[in-house]
Amino acid sequence: MTQVSRATLTSLLHRKMRRGIGIAALASAMALPGAQAQAEDVLRVAMTAADIPINIGQPDQGFEGFRFMGYMLYDALVLWDLSKADEPAGLTPGLAESWSVDPDNPERWIFNLRKGVKFHDGSDFTADDVVWNFEKVTKTDAPQYEPKQAALVAQRIPALKEVNKIDDHTIEILTDGISAYVPYQVSFWFMSSQEHYEKVGSWAEFAESPSGTGPWKFVSQTPRAKVEMVPNKDYWNPERVPKVDRVILRPIPEASARMAAILSGQVDFVEAPSPDAIPRLQSSGIKIATNAYPHNWAIKPSRIEGSPWNDINVRKAANLCIDRAGMKQMLAGNAIPSEGHLPPGDTWFGEPDFKIGYRPDEARELMAASGHTADKPLTVKIAISTSGSGQMQPLPMFEYLQANLAECHFDVQAEVMEWNALLAFGRKPADSEEAISKGINAIVISHATQDPYSGFERFFLSSRISPAGSNWGMLKDQWYDDTLAKAAKTFEPEVLNEILSSVHERVVNEAEWVWVVHDVNPRALAPHVKGFVQAKSWFQDLTPVYIERYRHRPRPAAPALYGARPAGSTARPVRLSFPRHPDRIHAVLCVETASLLDPDRAGRVGDLFRPCAYWPGRPP
């Protein structure tokens, strides 16, 4: 660095400041709010949701609501182990320490509740709370019954018929038929505080100060703008007491706005950055976290009478004609090519005989065997959305698919809908009037596949035809009905895994769907965000996250002020550096931060903004 005498520098600063003091003071003042917001370790998260998820227990906004409201403010009896990135997230004890099925009655489960757990309002968590929370979503004449909460959880706890208290820390769950999936089902059902509800009197009031037992405590929320939470220091699992001082969750549905927000330093953690923005983010030092998780992006074909997809050759041909590696490249590497219904390596993947891959010649042979050639292509029409939760980049992906399948004698047409319209369309099965009149014989809605119900039952059971499940194509196969019924009654985990693997093998061998890719759920993390472990799950844990600059890096020594700091001064050093050399400090100016917004002093800029010169390496 050029050696400049202190006197020269001071004189230069004085001269510069006389000229540009107003602008400089304003610029410094403008920089302050952000700096003040960082006084504590705050993690600012940009969600993809358009609004704050419902906060009184069962969240809306799909699994993003579970991720950022459900599992943060609340606990379920059983939780997901989100601490590992290298294996699929499995179940782990939550508010129940242990559970077992009654050996004399397989329709009765006993759950032993954790002792000493307190809600955020200070009340104790007991068996009464579990019974009360069950009535909240099932007993229509109970005072705490909430129809929207009921609708949000009903399909996730279908086996639960009755919940009874045995003693303060033991409950029994009676099921509707034998079900081995009870632990999975209760993992989606959150416990709100009965005492707090009774104190505030209504769910509307409860939403102002929600109280659960989760690792984060609610502070405040502004509709459509933000929700703030702080750590629950008394959380029952000390390993999961959050490390940051505060988390601010902001709904920012627009992908480009989320990207700009992290690049301009307004947020630290961004959900689902657009793949084409990832190189730009990385070039700014922003880290991209990805991992496989139980998600699939696939074409669900109609299996009603007359559907072209009833021909297994057609289904297999479509599966063999997609260049998934090319699609992955198109998605900037943010996808895992499908080899089956579940992501490769999943516990229930098994060993299907039908190997899904890109073999167009084989695909064309299969199509020819079914009478479809270049001159006589098979026309199929697929309903797809323009965007939507978990849909990745639906339209570019569809166009890629369309071009691929055209090489194998498919004439793929699209019925493009907006996300809400597609969801409404998908709630009616393939033989609905709308599907028939528009000639739609397949649909693309991405799905979670993390438990036996969401991975298999709702798609392949004949009793789960939409809207009773997600079997849109109306597939009816006695083998699935029998095998999945058997699986639901199997309590030994190894045997259950074997049965579910056999289901997956058959699903792939029969090419029931056309699988394309699995998402890897990219997240963008500012360079100072550390400790995040991206679990192989739809849910994630923010409790291990910490902000490096405060906790783990020594703060830079405060620069000395030029002259003595006046008594009572709040002068704050502001570092000046050139954009091309952000690491080099060129000068430090002092700003009276406390006076900046004081209207009486606003005109006297000289009072607010004084010189305090400093060159690194040459302390005054």
Added chain:
Amino acid sequence: MSVICFALVHIGPGDPLSTLLPEDAPQEVVDRLKAEYGLDKPLVVQYVLWLGKALTGDFGISIVTSRSVLGEVLPALVNSLILAVGGAMLGFIVGMILGGLAGYFHGRPADRVFTGMAITGVSVPHYWLAIVLVIIFSVELQWLPSLGMNMSGATDFTFTIENFRHMVLPVIALSVIPAGIVTRTVRGAVAELLNQEFVEALRSKGMNERQILRHVAKNAAPQVMAVMGLQLGYLLGGSILIETVFAWPGTGLLLNNAIFSRDIPLLQGTILILALIFVALNLLIDVAQATVDPRIKR
């Protein structure tokens, strides 16, 4: 107007419960919720019930958020108003200056430059300009924030430097179209008036150019005011695209969210309130025009 508001939100495919509930939510639970919100009734009955309540100022409850529609719309309206007034002021000032100069120097290079700027302003998609502004000033230079009303995410406007910083980019993006339109209008009016006989008469009386321009401005005012009024009305409605790009919590963002979630009560309420404001504003402009130019009264 109320019929159009109601019909518009019911014409589109989809329904509010599709986004709110999981796709495999049991039908009986969905039906119970539909009954809860009155969505199971025939459309005509729904309309009459809604209108009856709306006439008493009760716009209902948002299906998605369970908050009162009025409680959602009013704060958003204030936020849009702040942006609209900022955008309008900037747009009108720039428009009047550029338009006045272009009209005065009609047919000369300055006219072509300013007219070109006006055409660019009107033609450039403002959401594109918004994204470009964000890239330049927020992402690259990091001078100004890219979203929200302040760093903390609060949605109530206070007169702090921080809130003004957040306003700068959306106001610029919003002002471009009104600036372009006002420039063209003022230019046309001024150029036309300068060719009229009364201007010649004023010149022959020995008036200087500044005095002449004052007469011209007064004569051009009604026409320009009408255009400005319309533009202000458009801005007050909240720009869906600008507010979405900047996540500005106004009526535009509110409408955008309500459209995607098919929040029918919120959509109906917001559209109706905005439509009423637009009509009221037009009336106000008509009255103001008549005050400025008594000929309009006749």
